[in-house]
Every structure is written in C-alpha cells, then in structure tokens.
Amino acid sequence: MAPCKRRQQAVDEVESAHNPFLQCAELILPWLTPQELAAVSLTSASLRRASLPVALRRSSDASRGLEPLPVPFRNAVDSRPYAYFLYTPSSRVLSPLNDTLLRQSWGSTRTLARSTAFPGRPSREAVDVVGDVVLGCDCERCEGHDCACWGGKGGEEEEAVVTECGAGCGCGAECGNRASQGGVEVRLKIVRDKKKGWCLLADQAIDKGRFVCEYAGELLTTKEARARQKEYDELATSRGFSSALLVVREHLPSGKACLRINIDATKVGNVGRFINHSCDGGNLSTVLVRSTGALLPRLCFFASKDIQQGEELTFSYGEIRLRSNGLQCCCGASTCLGILPSEHT
Numbered sequence: 001m002a003p004c005k006r007r008q009q010a011v012d013e014v015e016s017a018h019n020p021f022l023q024c025a026e027l028i029l030p031w032l033t034p035q036e037l038a039a040v041s042l043t044s045a046s047l048r049r050a051s052l053p054v055a056l057r058r059s060s061d062a063s064r065g066l067e068p069l070p071v072p073f074r075n076a077v078d079s080r081p082y083a084y085f086l087y088t089p090s091s092r093v094l095s096p097l098n099d100t101l102l103r104q105s106w107g108s109t110r111t112l113a114r115s116t117a118f119p120g121r122p123s124r125e126a127v128d129v130v131g132d133v134v135l136g137c138d139c140e141r142c143e144g145h146d147c148a149c150w151g152g153k154g155g156e157e158e159e160a161v162v163t164e165c166g167a168g169c170g171c172g173a174e175c176g177n178r179a180s181q182g183g184v185e186v187r188l189k190i191v192r193d194k195k196k197g198w199c200l201l202a203d204q205a206i207d208k209g210r211f212v213c214e215y216a217g218e219l220l221t222t223k224e225a226r227a228r229q230k231e232y233d234e235l236a237t238s239r240g241f242s243s244a245l246l247v248v249r250e251h252l253p254s255g256k257a258c259l260r261i262n263i264d265a266t267k268v269g270n271v272g273r274f275i276n277h278s279c280d281g282g283n284l285s286t287v288l289v290r291s292t293g294a295l296l297p298r299l300c301f302f303a304s305k306d307i308q309q310g311e312e313l314t315f316s317y318g319e320i321r322l323r324s325n326g327l328q329c330c331c332g333a334s335t336c337l338g339i340l341p342s343e344h345t
C-alpha cells in the first residue's frame with residue numbers, strides 16, 4: 001500500500017475508534033441504496049471515506065457472498081460501479097406488503113448467510129419441502145435409473161421437467177442427481193457494454209452440459225406479472241429502464257395444458273438477471289428442474305455448447321416479436337432480427 005494511503009487508513013482507524021457515529025455508519029451504510037449512499041457520502045469527508053469501501057465491496061461481488069464464488073462487476077464504458085437489486089440464490093414468493101420495505105445489507109465486511117438473505121424468510125431447503133410431507137428417494141448413493149427421483153416418474157408434467165433429488169431424500173448434498181442445487185460454481189463476471197448494458201460472461205471455460213446458474217427472482221401471479229410488465233414497458237420507453245421479467249410456458253406433452261411460471265428478477269434476483277438475448281439461441285439452454293418434494297420447478301441454465309473463458313452467456317428470449325417498434329437487439333448474431341422478442345405477458 002502507498003505511504004499516504006497507509007497514513008490515511010491509520011487516521012481513519014483512529015477517527016473511527018473514537019467516533020461512535022462512524023462506528024454506526026459502518027453498520028448502517030451497507031443497508032443503503034446507491035442513491036442514499038451517494039447522498040450520505042456528500043455530508044462529510046469522513047462519511048465519504050466510509051462509503052467508498054462499501055461501493056468497492058459491492059462491485060467485487062454481485063452475489064453478496066450468497067454464491068460459492070464471487071461474481072464481480074467490470075465497467076470500462078461508463079461510471080456505474082454496479083447494478084443495484086436484492087440478491088436471492090433461488091426464486092421466492094414475496095409478500096407485496098413487505099416488498100417496498102425490503103432491504104438487504106450489501107458491501108459490509110460481514111458476509112450474508114444464505115438463510116439470512118431475507119431475514120425471517122424460510123431458507124431454500126425449507127421452501128422446497130411441501131408442508132411436512134417428506135418426499136424423496138431412500139438411496140444412499142443415487143445411481144442412474146435405480147433412483148426413483150432420477151429422470152422423473154409419474155404424471156405427464158414430469159416429461160417436461162427434469163427431476164433431481166430433494167430435501168426429503170436419503171442422499172446428501174454430494175448426490176450426483178443435484179447438479180443445479182449448489183449455486184453458481186463456475187467463475188462468472190458481469191461486464192458493462194455500451195449497447196446492451198450489463199452482460200454476464202464466463203470467466204473460465206465451461207463444458208457443454210454443465211449447470212451454470214438458475215434464473216431466480218420473485219414468483220408472481222399472472223395478474224401481478226401483467227401489471228409489472230406494463231409498468232416496466234412504460235419505464236423502458238421513457239428512461240431506458242432494463243427489466244428482467246421472464247414468463248416460462250412449458251406445454252405439457254398432451255397439449256391440453258401449459259405449465260406457466262412468472263419470474264421477475266428486476267428488483268429481487270440473482271446473476272441470471274444479467275443474461276442477454278441472442279437471436280441465434282446463444283450458448284445456454286433453459287431447463288425446468290424440480291427437486292423432489294418441491295412445489296414448483298426452478299428455471300435453470302445449462303451450457304448448450306462448450307463455452308470459452310471471456311465469452312458472453314446468452315440464450316433466446318423467444319421467437320415472437322409482437323412489437324415491430326420493440327427494443328433494438330444488439331446481439332451481433334448473423335441471424336439477428338434487429339429487435340428483441342416481445343409477447344403478451
């Protein structure tokens with residue numbers, strides 16, 4: 001560290017040790033939004049110095065320590081150090097009443113525990129179990145089709161959904177039939193692009209078929225999804241707002257019914273919210289995965305081809321373009337249609 005930086009750090013430490021106000025600031029600043037943090041940092045030189053490391057820690061890990069590996073932001077095109085949203089490793093139903101009050105500490109020296117990401121809310125494991133009905137296999141080691149959870153059994157919905165072992169199974173976290181349950185285990189980074197905004201990139205080579213991440217966010221009713229889409233469309237036209245509301249429609253083999261899941265990662269989401277569209281289908285495939293005993297399947301991304309380090313991760317947002325004046329697509333594929341997919345929510 002340079003001598004003047006070291007001197008400043010020593011001054012800050014002495015100042016902080018004698019100033020209960022600054023000690024409180026260290027606890028409070030990570031709970032602030034970027035706008036609030038900027039406003040607070042303008043009030044005094046000490047608070048400006050206390051705010052800086054919070055912003056630095058935020059840009060070093062979008063996942064707030066809630067994933068096995070940090071996912072840093074990199075921006076060489078403008079001055080935004082990071083994107084602000086609340087992090088959830090897997091999708092959740094949030095009460096609209098608490099939604100506006102929801103905050104999450106981000107940028108503190110202490111990391112969040114997975115189960116405290118949303119204080120008072122059940123952890124991923126608890127959410128996955130339906131009431132106290134414990135479903136699952138009783139294998140010690142799940143191997144291929146000997147395991148009742150592997151490959152799906154039963155109703156026609158299971159043909160559209162891949163099944164994995166779940167919370168009620170006899171096997172543990174090391175089971176080979178839980179590929180999508182360990183969180184983000186490949187190195188990723190979020191890089192700013194002039195045209196597309198933030199983009200998710202591989203920061204290591206990823207083999208075809210490997211699990212990359214889930215698309216996690218708020219699970220909405222269709223009514224709520226439609227209302228939010230309307231709001232986001234208005235914001236997009238007036239202020240270049242970027243939304244992340246995904247509607248998954250999985251047609252069941254009989255053709256008689258459709259499984260529909262609305263996931264909004266705009267305000268509460270995970271790294272999946274940074275994956276952009278590509279008209280050529282990109283390098284990720286989307287798979288609905290149900291852990292045995294879970295109420296709803298999760299939308300998961302797997303590498304659809306071998307991916308090189310530094311490659312942008314993309315998938316197709318859909319085939320339909322309802323709006324001829326929709327958002328401009330900058331995917332760069334030779335098959336690019338020029339506008340992003342859009343359909344009725």
Ligand SMILES: C[S@@+](CC[C@H](N)C(=O)[O-])C[C@H]1O[C@@H](n2cnc3c(N)ncnc32)[C@H](O)[C@@H]1O
Nearest residue numbers: 196197198242244273274275276277329330331
């Ligand atoms: C799920 S977000 C993806 C992350 C987003 N780029 C960001 O900065 O947060 C979807 C939004 O990203 C932008 N986007 C995604 N794919 C794009 C593409 N191929 N060309 C231009 N913009 C794209 C659009 O604004 C879209 O509404």
